Amino acid sequence: MLLKEISTLRVLILRSNKFYGHITCTESIGSWSMIQIVDIAFNKFSGELPGKCLPKWHVMMAVKLYFTENFTDANIYETVSKHKYQDAVSVMNKGLAMELLKIANGFTSIDFSSNNFHGKIPKELGQLKALHVLNLSNNFLSGQIPSSFGNMQQLESLDLSRNQLKGEIPTSISNLNFLSVLILSYNQLYGRIPTGRQIQTFPADGFKGNKGLCGPPLPNCPGDHHVATDTLPETPKANNEIEWNLISAEIGFIVGFGALVGPLVFWKQWRKRYFDRVEDIAFSILPPKLLRKWLSWKTKLDG
Incomplete structure (x- = not known):
């Protein structure tokens, strides 16, 4: 050749x-x-x-x-x-x-x-x-x-x-x-x-x-995203699971608020005693000038 x-x-x-x-x-x-x-x-x-x-x-x-x-x-x-x-x-x-x-x-x-x-x-x-x-x-x-x-x-x-x-x-x-x-x-x-x-x-x-x-650019190899179960974070609660601690706090707040405000609204004698007690406290702690203004405002309100 x-x-x-x-x-x-x-x-x-x-x-x-x-x-x-x-x-x-x-x-x-x-x-x-x-x-x-x-x-x-x-x-x-x-x-x-x-x-x-x-x-x-x-x-x-x-x-x-x-x-x-x-x-x-x-x-x-x-x-x-x-x-x-x-x-x-x-x-x-x-x-x-x-x-x-x-x-x-x-x-x-x-x-x-x-x-x-x-x-x-x-x-x-x-x-x-x-x-x-x-x-x-x-x-x-x-x-x-x-x-x-x-x-x-x-x-x-x-x-x-x-x-x-x-x-x-x-x-x-x-x-x-x-x-x-x-x-x-x-x-x-x-x-x-x-x-x-x-x-x-x-x-x-x-x-x-x-x-x-x-592996890239093909699909990942088996185990690439495997995470040991003991390192996984705690699974969050489902949305429909009842949060009893939160409900208990809300119920306690409503009961306490009702026990305080309810007698003032529906019981006249209790309401009178409450405001009398508030006046006693006011007389003991308020300065004279502020106390006179408060009394004049209360007189106009009662009249």
Whole structure:
């Protein structure tokens, strides 16, 4: 295959054909140090993903600082920085088809979706620190999501949906600050979705189809709102329960008030004795000037 001889290959798009067979990691394929876009989606490739090739795809591994300090060929970074493709390229990014009229200097993408790949996801993918888009959906991949994915700090879109992945979502994924699309639906994942700055803001549809997953943005995990019974506050009384203490106080006030006012209203002799007693008290405590005014007012009232 002539592609093996192209050491400067930057874009490989074989999407939507009828290619089949295994992808082996030969020494020639491993020499694609400048590859930026690999798209072999919608074919019939099978076997395991070529994990041994990945660390040799240098452009996907390194940010600018890494290029300038560690590349054995000092001209590679200069060539990548200056060159822009004029031909339009269509890639899948963040779940949507995107037409690239010019490929940005740092844009990198891997799309192995809709094939027949099986086996575990290579942990070597975590070494691609400059990768922006990774789509492995619609395959037969099994095992756990590698925790090394947390090293892909430039990753913006990750789609692992419709596989046979098991286990918990690694907490390292919650540290991917540039991640704007995360689709893990229709696998066999379980446990609590890790908490982070962004992961709870993703749509719940990106996690559906995993019966064992729970926690925001999905429904809460069992026991999230469980409170021990001995710490619960005392249950308040029902609205229709009779408050006997309050009623007793009200009855006592009414009886006492009636016992004091009732004789004054209905018993003339008691009323006369009461006011006579009040006059005696008034004469004993009131000053003379105020007492004279009170007597003049009482005389006018009696007259």
